[in-house]
Amino acid sequence: MIVYQYIAEALFYAFVALTFMGGFMAIRSRLLMHAVLGLAVSLFGVAGLYFYLGSPFLTMMQILIYVGAVCIIIVLGVMLGNTPDQLAIKNLTRGNLPLALVACTTGFVALFIATVTRTEFVKSSEHIGDMSIQFVGENLLFQYCLAFELISVILLTAIIGAIILARDGREEKTS
């Protein structure tokens, strides 16, 4: 029993390390393709964290939607865009480095102080339902039905808008 707990903790650290290392890879790499790879690794780590938060459903959705769909869309954008060696030279700028470091340090310290030392989170006394997919589905179909429909409308609009935007100006070039 104790051994399993240690293994679980070690895996948790592994997922956290995956998240952070992917993030650093995404923001420090010169090639955009490596940045997308880092994004995929980091999103996979976040999927593992969702599992530790008790939701296997969201783990699957994270891998399916983020790692599967969003990363592929971004890879498509990278491949249709600029050539890699041009980008590699000018992708990361050094001029903004102090600004970036100051903004990030200030933001992190402010968030850390605000959440960890200044705020007490009280667990609510009454508790309904569980983390199961059945309960999520019931909530999605009854209480959050309008938001569920709205998200599908947003996705439809995004698809049509993406087609119209990317199609614009294509005829002039070919003809």
Add this chain to the structure above:
Amino acid sequence: MISANLYTYLIIAAVLLVIGLYGMIQHRSLIGMLISSEFILNGAALNFMAFNRFVAPNPAVGQIYALFIMGIAAAEAAIAVSIIIAVYRKFQSEDPEEVQDMKR
């Protein structure tokens, strides 16, 4: 048990936000900025899930919110990539400083 503590997840989410912020300032291509914005969205979703697990009375709400964030992120990525392709076709460049005039 560090994996069963609310503050652990809050700090991880804050680090994700900071990574996204850093990348947003540091990257000089529109796609790099899009990648960084995904980190920020993930930090927000992780926050929702952490509060859902440790604080909220209804454990389905946080999962639904995280799911909606994923849907919004997918729509945003599709729109942003098509805008970037259109911009690249028009300006032959992905540098935000070159396209800030919005017309050639």
